[in-house]
Amino acid sequence: MSALVFPHTFVPWFRAVAPYIHAYRGETFVVGVAGEAIAAGKLPVLAQDLALMHAMGIRIVLVHGFRPQVDEQLRLKNHPAKYHRGMRVTDAVALDSAQEAAGQLRFEIEAAFSQGLPNTPMANATLRVVSGNFLTAKPVGIVDGVDHEHSGFVRRVDATAMQGAMNAGALVLLSPFGFSPTGEAFNLMMEDVATETAIALQADKLIFLTEIDGVHEQPDDPASPIDTELALADAERYLRDWPEPRSATDRGFYLRYCVKACRAGVDRSHILPFAVDGALLQEVYTHDGIGTMLVDEKLESLREATSDDVSSLIALIEPFEREGMLVKRDRTEIERDIDHYTIVEHDGVIFGCAALYPYVQAGTAEMAALTVSPLSQGQGDGERLLKRIEQRAKAMGLKSIFVLTTRTMHWFIKRGFQVVDPDWLPEERKRKYNWDRRSVVMVKTL
Ligand SMILES: CC(C)(COP(=O)(O)OP(=O)(O)OC[C@H]1O[C@@H](n2cnc3c(N)ncnc32)[C@H](O)[C@@H]1OP(=O)(O)O)[C@@H](O)C(=O)NCCC(=O)NCCS
Structure with missing residues (x-):
């Protein structure tokens, strides 16, 4: 048939x-x-x-x-x-x-x-x-x-x-x-x-x-x-x-x-x-x-991304962007920022990612684009990515990390994040904050 x-x-x-x-x-x-x-x-x-x-x-x-x-x-x-x-x-x-x-x-x-x-x-x-x-x-x-x-x-x-x-x-x-x-x-x-x-x-x-x-x-x-x-x-x-x-x-x-x-x-x-x-x-x-x-x-299988990973990352993130869970990022932006990404892979296939954007003067960093493929959610990959991002931020001497989220607040609360006013954001990041999206800003002290 x-x-x-x-x-x-x-x-x-x-x-x-x-x-x-x-x-x-x-x-x-x-x-x-x-x-x-x-x-x-x-x-x-x-x-x-x-x-x-x-x-x-x-x-x-x-x-x-x-x-x-x-x-x-x-x-x-x-x-x-x-x-x-x-x-x-x-x-x-x-x-x-x-x-x-x-x-x-x-x-x-x-x-x-x-x-x-x-x-x-x-x-x-x-x-x-x-x-x-x-x-x-x-x-x-x-x-x-x-x-x-x-x-x-x-x-x-x-x-x-x-x-x-x-x-x-x-x-x-x-x-x-x-x-x-x-x-x-x-x-x-x-x-x-x-x-x-x-x-x-x-x-x-x-x-x-x-x-x-x-x-x-x-x-x-x-x-x-x-x-x-x-x-x-x-x-x-x-x-x-x-x-x-x-x-x-x-x-x-x-x-x-x-x-x-x-x-x-x-x-x-x-x-x-x-x-x-x-x-x-x-x-x-x-x-x-x-x-x-x-x-x-x-x-096993946490590593920093390279330019070879760009297409796989886009394929991973794109469905969540369509759902509105993640902010849209185009290919050029991901290519430019590829060094910021950490990925998790199983058996050579990428199943998750997160990016770290430091704001060194403000002593903090944003964790962005945290994503785990629906095929492997619930197995701790999200948690492992978060830990790795925390380590990377600590290694840079930063005191906290923050996220902007519309739907995943509870996941972050369980992992030690607290909601703060968007005014808390570093100046540079505040200018880019999309007030229409009304994302919740959450911070974790390291
Ligand atoms: C959030 C996300 C990264 C978690 O990845 P994961 O690998 O499934 O996470 P873990 O295995 O470490 O944790 C799973 C636990 O989180 C819970 N969880 C998953 N998504 C959640 C959400 N949106 N809100 C609250 N809890 C959530 C699961 O129910 C599970 O709970 P349990 O351990 O009590 O059963 C993943 O669900 C994802 O990619 N979501 C879509 C994209 C997104 O929202 N990213 C955040 C952007 S700010």
């Missing part, structure tokens, strides 16, 4: 997605997909979602897992699947099985990215998939007396070659296989490959599509909601307290890879359930997402 049948929902929805499309264009995401997702028949939809993200300018490395597929091959050969502490022990038969499974999966994945039937999301999609010997491996060796034979870890990732393929517009597909400098093949873990690749590329996101929903807010209570934004420090604490995970569904299995990536400079790592249709799109293109996003809190 045509989306235009629902213009009242389609248009606002599409516009709400726009900031994410702008923010992620040109960024690199490494997506690790559990073999279970492919066994569960999710490949065609996954290919559609990845092709859409690629079309919106995201550079993608896809790493597939193949645990159930290798186990299936071993079952057909009547050969036992051997694991030690959750890691496959790859004997000669298992190595053969892994090669067969990887060959089959690559074939299926390439086929999925080549669909182009009219009236499907893949119509008109032209996406080239490139794979190759991008990974060098080293043997796991003998652990607790168990020889892991052809099981390996990633030793080196050829980031330059992958960048070249992505520069040429391709999606890079990696199987969990690597070769040693002697030409020996090693069976790797999808999670290790995805993590090391994300680190080598200094990717913007590492995303695992998994059989679990994410990390729960009360990690010991699976009935508690999923923690959509987990701080690195909390994740590290969990991992210290939890027993070593032995299988992919054990607590902490994916999280430890996310923590490793985050510590090594990958801004964001995500754990998502493949069982939810469109999980990738929901996580990437909506504010709350669907799974757990691990963030290094240091990256």
Whole structure:
């Protein structure tokens, strides 16, 4: 059915997605997909979602897992699947099985990215998939007396070659296989490959599509909601307290890879359930997402604005100007005053701002254009912006800050502001005071 049948929902929805499309264009995401997702028949939809993200300018490395597929091959050969502490022990038969499974999966994945039937999301999609010997491996060796034979870890990732393929517009597909400098093949873990690749590329996101929903807010209570934004420090604490995970569904299995990536400079790592249709799109293109996003809190997200932020600021403020909550400011004025603005951003998208205009002689400053996007109001961003503006004013040696407001008096009263007569304003500001607007002047002593 045509989306235009629902213009009242389609248009606002599409516009709400726009900031994410702008923010992620040109960024690199490494997506690790559990073999279970492919066994569960999710490949065609996954290919559609990845092709859409690629079309919106995201550079993608896809790493597939193949645990159930290798186990299936071993079952057909009547050969036992051997694991030690959750890691496959790859004997000669298992190595053969892994090669067969990887060959089959690559074939299926390439086929999925080549669909182009009219009236499907893949119509008109032209996406080239490139794979190759991008990974060098080293043997796991003998652990607790168990020889892991052809099981390996990633030793080196050829980031330059992958960048070249992505520069040429391709999606890079990696199987969990690597070769040693002697030409020996090693069976790797999808999670290790995805993590090391994300680190080598200094990717913007590492995303695992998994059989679990994410990390729960009360990690010991699976009935508690999923923690959509987990701080690195909390994740590290969990991992210290939890027993070593032995299988992919054990607590902490994916999280430890996310923590490793985050510590090594990958801004964001995500754990998502493949069982939810469109999980990738929901996580990437909506504010709350669907799974757990691990963030290094240091990256969170109050900073002074730069000229690159002007368009985003206008988009943020404009609806409130139309409602009459904020005074109209044109682009030139914002461009000229950009140094006055502090912004709050989540995951690279701007969600709030405030500007500080000092009146040094009067020992005070105006906080103007305090705005938080309706998508993230009520989460403390307004308060954090206010605190930052207060710090900036204090650092300038000012004794108070003031605001002019028509509708937000109660918010400011709760935060220590008091109403004063407009005559209180510094002379220079009084001359610009719009007596028709009848804004209330409120002051907070610092
Ligand atoms: C005012 C504003 C910046 C607050 O941002 P925020 O991130 O939602 O603020 P916080 O999360 O720190 O605080 C939320 C609390 O403020 C309350 N609040 C929000 N707007 C309010 C208002 N206009 N009057 C009184 N209280 C308000 C919320 O109900 C919530 O209360 P609770 O904690 O008791 O549930 C935001 O609502 C906004 O952008 N408003 C429109 C623009 C505007 O009026 N700016 C001020 C111009 S002077």
